[in-house]
Amino acid sequence: MIEMIELVIDLLLAFCVVLTAAIVYTKDLLLAIVLAGAEGVLVATVFYLLLAPDIALVQVAAGVGISTAFFIVGLRKIGRREE
Amino acid sequence: MNGWRGSIFGVLFVVLMSSILIYAFLGYPELGFVRPLGEFYLFNTYNFENQDWWSASPNAVTGLLWDYRGYDTLYETMVFYVGIAAVAMFFEGHAKLKKTGGMTVIVRATARLVFVFTLTSAFAITIFSIKTPGGGFQGGSIMAIAYIAIIVALSKGFLPEMNIDLETAHIAKIVGLALITGLTIVPVIYSLASGSVAYAMQNQPKAWAPFGYPTFLGLTSLSGGLIIPIQLGEMVHVGMGFTIMFLLLTMREKED
Amino acid sequence: MLDVILLLSLGMFIISITMSIYRIIVGPTIPDRMLALDVVSYALTVVMGIIAVISGSPYLIVISFSLALWFFIGALYVARYMEGEQIGD
Numbered sequence: 538m539i540e541m542i543e544l545v546i547d548l549l550l551a552f553c554v555v556l557t558a559a560i561v562y563t564k565d566l567l568l569a570i571v572l573a574g575a576e577g578v579l580v581a582t583v584f585y586l587l588l589a590p591d592i593a594l595v596q597v598a599a600g601v602g603i604s605t606a607f608f609i610v611g612l613r614k615i616g617r618r619e620e
Numbered sequence: 621m622n623g624w625r626g627s628i629f630g631v632l633f634v635v636l637m638s639s640i641l642i643y644a645f646l647g648y649p650e651l652g653f654v655r656p657l658g659e660f661y662l663f664n665t666y667n668f669e670n671q672d673w674w675s676a677s678p679n680a681v682t683g684l685l686w687d688y689r690g691y692d693t694l695y696e697t698m699v700f701y702v703g704i705a706a707v708a709m710f711f712e713g714h715a716k717l718k719k720t721g722g723m724t725v726i727v728r729a730t731a732r733l734v735f736v737f738t739l740t741s742a743f744a745i746t747i748f749s750i751k752t753p754g755g756g757f758q759g760g761s762i763m764a765i766a767y768i769a770i771i772v773a774l775s776k777g778f779l780p781e782m783n784i785d786l787e788t789a790h791i792a793k794i795v796g797l798a799l800i801t802g803l804t805i806v807p808v809i810y811s812l813a814s815g816s817v818a819y820a821m822q823n824q825p826k827a828w829a830p831f832g833y834p835t836f837l838g839l840t841s842l843s844g845g846l847i848i849p850i851q852l853g854e855m856v857h858v859g860m861g862f863t864i865m866f867l868l869l870t871m872r873e874k875e876d
Numbered sequence: 877m878l879d880v881i882l883l884l885s886l887g888m889f890i891i892s893i894t895m896s897i898y899r900i901i902v903g904p905t906i907p908d909r910m911l912a913l914d915v916v917s918y919a920l921t922v923v924m925g926i927i928a929v930i931s932g933s934p935y936l937i938v939i940s941f942s943l944a945l946w947f948f949i950g951a952l953y954v955a956r957y958m959e960g961e962q963i964g965d
């Protein structure tokens with residue numbers, strides 16, 4: 538069981554690396570925000586699997602829910618495409 | 621900075637930062653040095669036999685909040701307060717809370733349901749934080765998400781119908797901060813009045829400082845002293861703060 | 877018996893999460909990715925519930941509620957942006 542959970546953590550962190558690379562290289566800022574939300578959900582799962590549920594709650598609520606809302610409000614002001 | 625110069629700069633930056641980090645980790649004390657601290661907390665925060673240092677809360681993470689690292693939470697909350705005040709200064713004037721259509725009927729009905737569920741889960745996470753994981757900041761963030769859902773799906777004009785205005789949100793935020801600060805000062809006032817010893821941020825009685833908030837709720841269930849009012853104050857503070865920020869940021873720059 | 881079923885379903889959900897993450901990274905349009913992120917969130921909610929059952933600890937299930945509730949709102953933000961309206965009106 539422990540080995541399986543460690544395997545899941547490794548898998549999730551590998552996905553996080555791929556998502557981070559995609560966030561850095563994309564030119565579409567809305568896409569970057571969506572990918573950042575996905576990465577936040579995965580990081581929250583990693584916190585959960587490391588038995589820190591309170592940190593995972595903060596990550597889901599503040600790091601994913603509220604910051605995505607603020608980023609999208611800012612996107613309305615600066616435009617979607619990065620040159 | 622284009623082409624290979626940018627790449628060289630990036631590689632240099634990564635090498636520099638990683639060498640600094642490796643140096644920092646090499647200088648870090650070995651694992652055995654940190655372990656006694658964790659053992660201290662494990663042994664003392666929830667120990668019925670030795671109640672000199674305990675926090676009377678089954679969830680030790682939340683129990684630490686008051687007797688151990690209360691000033692941390694107090695100043696975090698005050699930093700948050702100052703941040704919201706700075707945002708409110710930049711956007712002076714009041715956001716026009718006009719009531720418009722919002723999204724489609726299905727989304728609006730679902731958003732009302734989700735609002736109720738989210739607010740309930742925020743209160744549950746805050747109030748039961750003496751037993752289950754969670755706390756004031758978590759509950760406040762989830763409460764803010766509930767109000768942000770209403771703003772996005774319905775419109776800003778629905779908030780005054782729920783008695784949430786910029787003014788009332790500011791007042792609720794200040795009441796939350798005042799609750800935390802007031803409960804901090806109560807032990808000091810007690811010690812000044814009675815001539816005995818008590819510390820600021822004291823929750824449970826110590827052997828040499830007899831002041832203590834009630835330990836048991838009813839007869840059997842542990843209350844963790846005054847953890848619940850502190851968490852409620854922080855929840856209102858954080859939730860209303862994020863809501864005010866979102867309201868101010870969604871203001872139109874010009875009326876059109 | 878129950879352990880076997882729980883482990884099997886855990887593995888299946890992890891496979892489905894993996895495939896949805898492939899869709900998030902590759903998917904051609906934003907709505908595709910948003911839908912895939914929705915699937916990932918709900919599947920992760922179920923995975924958290926299964927792990928809470930396996931480990932026998934009710935404290936681990938608290939976060940799954942807020943994760944499930946959050947995602948409705950996340951899709952709402954993006955939909956509101958793509959409608960092209962001012963957010964908050």
